[in-house]
Amino acid sequence: MLGHDIRAAISDILGGLALADLSVLDPTSRLQLQRVQSSAEQLVRLTDETLALVTGDDSPRADPPVQTSLGPFLDRIAARWHAHAGARGLGFCLDRADDLPTAIGTDPAALERILSNMIANAVKYSPVGEVRLRVHLGPQEALCLRVRDTGPGFSEAAMARLFDFAGRPEDSGQPGTGLGLHIVRDLAQRIRGQIQVANAAEGGAEVSLILPRRAWAPGIEAPSAAADLPDLGGCSVLVAEDNPTNRLLVQQMLETLGAEVTLVEDGEEAAEALADRRFDLVLVDIEMPRLSGIDVIRRLRAAEGDGPASPVLAITAFVLSANRDQIYDAGADGILAKPILSLDAFGEAIARVLTKRTAPLSGTTTGVPFDPVHLDRLLALAGPEDGRELLRRMREDFGTVKGGLAEGQARGDLALIRSRTHVLISLAGALGNVALQAEAEALNAAALTQDRATVAGLLPRVMQAVDALRTAIGGELDTRFAAEAAG
Structure with missing residues (x-):
């Protein structure tokens, strides 16, 4: 709670500075406020590290x-x-x-x-x-x-x-x-x-x-699609945020991206707005009066049932893993931590959420079923020799996953399907295929709850996507390590 309050206070400071027109100030005053802004951004990062040190919450996050x-x-x-x-x-x-x-x-x-x-x-x-x-x-x-x-x-x-x-x-x-x-x-x-x-x-x-x-340098030469700001022209966006400064800041950034914005000030207003109409994107503050953001998301997902689901981005000053798990469990597609430090970070978070809900499993905007940024970074961390072995093992792992899913389908073995999707969730995430990762998570959950109808509907798509990834990784092995692969 202390970490939440610190981040919320800093968010108000940074939001106010972002909304202020510093160009009308004299150079000395403008320089001082820029210094305050830079120091506040650094304080946010130090707060995160301090919380992780005190709580022991240093588990890795699935960030790009x-x-x-x-x-x-x-x-x-x-x-x-x-x-x-x-x-x-x-x-x-x-x-x-x-x-x-x-x-x-x-x-x-x-x-x-x-x-x-x-x-x-x-x-x-x-x-x-x-x-x-x-x-x-x-x-x-x-x-x-x-x-x-x-x-x-x-x-x-x-x-x-x-x-x-x-x-x-x-x-x-x-x-x-x-x-x-x-x-x-x-x-x-x-x-x-x-x-x-x-x-x-x-x-x-x-x-x-x-x-x-x-x-x-890893991945910089081939940035992911999320690196470009999304075009939200014609998109209806609901923003539920009780802090006036943050509400105005988010509105300005969304309108910069071309969105049509509807603003509400608390959770009850958000739930009423979502009951009245469907939005193309929903941004929900987690800590709101009358009804929490988590309860808003739960109500939305319950009302949607098996129908089309609205992409939901949770905006929160809670940063610990337990908080994030609770938010995702409620049905959020993504989380953006307060304070929002830049339009780029804001746009990338929205792009990831929209991609998760709408991207086809068979590929990405680059024409391949993985994010080149993720793959380049994995190979750079591994080094030339280990990189070759990494690609080989990934290709073998995708083959094992596909074979296990096919066997589970033939035998009706939900435990085997769960086992293989557990591996697939990590593999797809490591390669930046968030759409396949989401489908693997859904398939894993369906197998856990014995929902055979959902499993039967998801399996063919997931297996097709796995086969596409295995083929693509084999192509990367042949291209990057042609001489060794030929031998």
């Missing part, structure tokens, strides 16, 4: 691979730290190369924490001059982010204990415990990067984060 627009990300970093450095009488300079990628597949929360610690140290130890962040591509297209200061540099004693927990030498005379670089190193390892530290020849220290291409 991360894509971060590098230019806007660096602009936010510069806006935030220009103000911090200026308050100490220092300059801050962002120096970026012309050949940087437009997007990277790196977790922005971890990247921002790393840079924040690096820049904060540089600002702290520079009595005069400026702090410079240089971003460029190094050898073999490694992404290099270098922070240089005009301070005294690292002493030999400090250099020897640089990454230790609380590693600052006792006689250093500097404030703090030296925890920053210890955090930086751990975060860098999490995103498969390296930290390099040196004293510059002309004075000052230089701390660099080096991200090899395999760490920042």
Whole structure:
């Protein structure tokens, strides 16, 4: 509940800033508000990590691979730290190369924490001059982010204990415990990067984060369909949200996407609106007066019965796995955590929900039954040799799934069907085929409840989709590892 309240409060701050017209302000005031916005976004991410640490709720979530627009990300970093450095009488300079990628597949929360610690140290130890962040591509297209200061540099004693927990030498005379670089190193390892530290020849220290291409690039060359903002022209959307700021922010973003928006302020109004008509998309806040968002979703799904189901996106400040499981169990198709940090994140969440309800099992908008972003990232994580073996095993697993489903169909063995769909749910999710994943979940649930009519209706479609995926993975094996496959 504390995490929910923190996120809800920050959501109001960020929503208010998003709705404000900062262009009419003087440059100093605009810079300060941009700094507040950047810090609030970072506070959201730190809140999530703190909750996970305290509760032990660190289970992975079925989110798509991360894509971060590098230019806007660096602009936010510069806006935030220009103000911090200026308050100490220092300059801050962002120096970026012309050949940087437009997007990277790196977790922005971890990247921002790393840079924040690096820049904060540089600002702290520079009595005069400026702090410079240089971003460029190094050898073999490694992404290099270098922070240089005009301070005294690292002493030999400090250099020897640089990454230790609380590693600052006792006689250093500097404030703090030296925890920053210890955090930086751990975060860098999490995103498969390296930290390099040196004293510059002309004075000052230089701390660099080096991200090899395999760490920042997977899937970026072939973005998924969800990376493009959905066109909601002609779509009717119900928004149930009790907070006026969030309600207005969501309305503006939906209208930007072309939607026709109906607004309600509590759960009872939402239930009444859904009883009166069908909407193309429903956005429901979970914590609402009179009737909770979960109860609204349950009523909607009960009323729909076996008929067409409206896509439902739950918007919530509850982020723990237990909360998410409860929301999905009620019938939500997707969850978007508050605060909503960008139109891109909002559009991607809507695109995933719409895809889950409407996409054909046999393929995606790319013409193949998997998301290239997901596959590229899996192969990049595995490496060249293990990547070849990964594709082979996936092809074999899809063959095993299909064979088991066929045998279960022939024998009427619901336990076998459940066993194979359990595997299929993971496989389809790993490859980004959310439509097949949803059908596999439905088939698994039908087998569990002994609903043979539903099983009989779903099985042929699921088996056809599995066969298409197995064929496509075999094609990828032949294309990516042609010489080995031929042998």
